[in-house]
Amino acid sequence: MSATQQVTTPEDYEVGKYSIGEVVERTGLTAHTLRWYERIGLMRHVSRQGPRAGGDGNGRGSRRRYSDHDLDWLEFVGKMRLTGMPVADMLRYAEMIRLGDETRAARRELLEDHREEVRNRISDLQSCLLVIDYKIETYADAERSNDDEHSQVG
Amino acid sequence: MSATQQVTTPEDYEVGKYSIGEVVERTGLTAHTLRWYERIGLMRHVSRQGPRAGGDGNGRGSRRRYSDHDLDWLEFVGKMRLTGMPVADMLRYAEMIRLGDETRAARRELLEDHREEVRNRISDLQSCLLVIDYKIETYADAERSNDDEHSQVG
């Protein structure tokens, strides 16, 4: 994919600045998780630098170097995961990006579907919040008037 | 909340009206899940009715009869689970109810803590929503001007 480079390259290839440990610090993910993301294909072509770096620097056992680009992607992945997007869907999304422009519409659709889910989730949470509020109010009332509340288990 | 009893008993014991199948229909839970909830202690003393119903109707192999009270509890559990309260916490809560009035304050605290988490969750989701919106907008822009977007995987 590219020749032995220490520094810069054709723009779509960038030897990263960050070791896995630094990425752990910046993202809050564990090194395990970072490697796992790579294994499953959620994050490909993390550049390498190290002892077996013959040819393209991607030999077995060589060390990962994450680029700013990689960090951006991880941040995006993090947001999506935080909103409950399944890893499988992220994978589909990542795959589509790799396939290029033809998948644009599908990617957008995936995001729009997900947005809808997030919106629904928010409104679910808000309605549950009302129930919790009510319940807490019940406890507060009972504390004021040493009375009994309705709930019980059995 | 519910006092609609067909067959009445000493007040804290009520033979339910609903078979497990009916509860499945009403709650959307599976029979597996209902039995599992009972096994783990999230729901105790579901009354029984059946062949081996000697004495208290709770012999092995006899059939469950859920009361309106049980349905109320399941509904509450459902709300809490929907907001992401771990089953373990629900279990603690259920256990505290069993222990009676002395646990009131602790129960209230548990709910208040959970409320806080739900609120945080909602605001997380809302901020992620902005990111998703932005991303979708990027796709929409690109569609308009056939340009390239910043994101890629590797």
Added chain:
DNA sequence: TGCTTGCTTGGAGTGCGCTCCAACTCCGTA
């Protein structure tokens, strides 16, 4: 030279919340 630290790998293990299985028992209808 030995020791520590940080990293590498493939594969196995974990925790959660169910979900299913095998083998059985009743009940109602024909």
Added chain:
DNA sequence: TACGGAGTTGGAGCGCACTCCAAGCAAGCA
């Protein structure tokens, strides 16, 4: 009396998203 359907049990299995393990390597330092 036979049969289908709904229910019972303890325990095993599953899918997800990690999380950890064992064994090894390379660099830096005393």
